[in-house]
Amino acid sequence: MKTADVLIIGGGIHGSSTAYHLAREGISVILLEKDYVARHASGVNAGGVRVLGRDLAEVPLSKISMQMWQTLDSELDADTGFRSTSMVYIAANEADITTLKQREARMNAAGHTHERIIDQRELRELLPYVHPSCTGGAVSQQDGHANPYRSTNAFRLAAERFGASIVEGTELRNLRRVGSSWIAQTPKGTFEAGTVVNCAGAWADKVALMIGDNVPLNHAAPMLMITARMPHFVEPVVGAVSRQLSFKQFENGTVLIGGGAKGFAERAANKTRLDYEKLANAARTTIDFFPIMTRAAINRMWAGLEAYMPDNLPVVSPSANAENAFHAFGFSAHGFQLGPIIGKVTADMILTGQPGFDLSAFRVDRYDRKVL
């Protein structure tokens, strides 16, 4: 039997970040990962690090997380590949501009000024190769991108340096509360801890159930494709207000195209299948906005297994039904940027009971309703 103060289920970025923030405070941590660290959504996502376009409930967390990204490499003594390139949402027409203005008013009323509306001239300056018909957009200056696999492992390696034990290839079979302990059974033996944290991503509803909480978690397979290297033509991360357009060019010249089109998630088989017709549409959209991409050569296509909540907001919360159990999952395909702050907040919840943020929108029991 191996014991620790805290047992974390799931070696994605939130689990690894939580392990790091706990271990640096001298807490003993065991992290169980059924495959290897960053195997799923945390390691194979699009690497976007953005505040732009977030739900208002997430903005305070996201802004602090963005500050943490700026100095993360030196804090973790690692190369996460983070680059602050700015991010631009393209407005294709006047209707998009109206949408942006409405959002700006809401954001300003809440005291947030990080999103700035730009006109057509400035859009062309930021994105010289954008289709000339695009009318403007919005920009967020601090946004950028990072390497998902390396970033997640940066937390993992830093956690290990502070003594955390990361156990890969070890799937949780059973978890139960006995007295003041959580006892976890795995094919590689039994683990015991006073506190458990559920960071199990697309599998988090199963872990939540073992803890005693029911959540309406869904899973899906957002698809990505990446090109062979091409000459540099775009610096900011690119999105669009009302079209499924999303891409970024990395320093090595490859261009990663996302856009949110989903393939087929086969969670039980640990795999995903792609929907090529939808990828063909994504290709068409990308060419429409950026004709320079016509001859880009797609090198790889893939999809990760990602967890979605019905409201597309994560669960960051103590358990509703059990003592000394916490959740951080369901980030609905935009959790990567939040990795640094979620680990900190989760550690704070465990250590002090004071997360330092209003997390009421992220309660695990927010879908519990009394039925008449």
Added chain:
Amino acid sequence: MFRSLRENVPETVQVSVNGHPVQVPARQTVWSALALSGQTVTRKSALSGEDRSAYCTMGVCFECLVEIDGEPNQQACLREVAPGMVIVSQNITEFTMADRDGL
């Protein structure tokens, strides 16, 4: 040195290899045109910048990527020559910038 064992070539076409006109048998591969013209460097390695050339000539290794008629990432070993085809060694490394001319 590469050479051709063909005894009679019924039909030839002219292509351009890195700016030089080359007369080659019709329907042979782009790689064969490069090999016979003696211009065997196909691409630069993206990281080291070293010269690379065809390795497997059967579509497996992707070492023979060249630019054909302005389109990059073409496998020279799988493409056939066509009259007037413009073939250029591919030079896309991590540091290549897009050409802003003509925008």
Added chain:
Amino acid sequence: MAFDCVIVGAGPAGMSAAVTLAEHGVRSLVLDRGAKAGGQIYRYAASSPLPDPSKLGPDYMSGAALINAFEACGADHVAGADVWHVGDDGRILYSIDGETRQIETREVLVCPGAIERPMPIPGWTLPGVMTAGAAQVMLKTDAIVAENAVFAGSGPLLYLVVAQYLRLGVKVAGLVDTTPRRNFLQAASAAPAALRSASLLHKGISLLSEIRRAGIPVYRQSVQLKLLGQTRVSGLSFYSNGLQQIEADTVFLHHGVIPNPNMTRALGLDHVWNEDQLAWHVKTDLYGQSSIPYIAVAGDGGAIVGGDGAHIEGRLAALNILMRLERISPETRDRLSRSPVGELRRLSQFRRFIDRLYRPSDALRLPQDEDTPVCRCEDQSVADLRAGFQLGARDPNALKSRTRCGMGPCQGRQCGPIVSDLLANWRGEHVSDVGYYRMRSPQRLLSLEELSRFKTVSSLQPRAREASR
């Protein structure tokens, strides 16, 4: 309307399957990247540009008969159809004329063929270093040869190309044979069974004596091969009775072939490690039926069986598909299979002998120097990979994510086998426990425009259909 059977690849396996299906009234659709049917082994066998193609040998010439039978059988052969995805749902995507086509089929036969085993010796990325397979392809496709080249490695294909060069009057600077001495002892135990294929054995021996008679320098049991040159290859150094050095501007490497894994891996078919061939095989039954029943694999793409074996396997796969399509009874399938199965068994005994005799040495399969490139596309050396391993990337896919090894356009075809073996050594585990890259489609680079022009095809062009009515 879905197709009854789509065959991917028009090499010996695919062609013979199409012929067998046609014999029983099933008209298959055959998708092949090449301009002409034949695959690698029978490439242009029916339309050679060589003045006298018979110099390539009777095996090659025999391909013409199969190609002619295939072209006459009535199968719909789409040349230039570059299949870049076969799905476990039976959907197939291919590129043709700058567009993407999607088709659905009841049965799929995948015949992706072999690739040459990577030989990561120092300098193997230099221009002028090619594979023996490349020498063959250039010869067959466009009658192009390299004068005064060195051939290094071992295995039947290497000797065959050397012999073909010599018959055609092409000068060869030397044959650097790396077959280890102990292989002859290992192979001896398999020799009695192989003797039942005396003609095959004889063919191999006569190739070697042909090379000997030609009087070119032949170096035996060569080790520590290093390619020379800074910006392109200038020669090869090695040890064989002391340090040797040969100057050459072209060096052809070869030490055997392995199944081309990308399509069968991306399909998610079960694979098993085969210690005799030091390669992953697709797990199939006698008829090539894979872990997904409506997907079969035949020829070298499943396990190395050679051209003759591929021919038979294609026939067996077709018989099983005919049964699955309820065109023949199980009894008929079994009856018609009896003779090809026996023939395949005899060939496999000979194959076992060849596998032992030409088993590549570890020193050539695995790079011995820290700075030798492993991933040619992304310039990742042994040292780079070791550093990634030490940062916790113990799985081939984790190492790929960490270092970009295997992320380039070749999709790990060159580095994949090396990476799994390196990790096995570093982890102190067997390669079958380490596994292989998780592959995905596309199997080739695909322009964004090509993908965006996406069409679902439910039948062939009216022209092709009408011709059969």
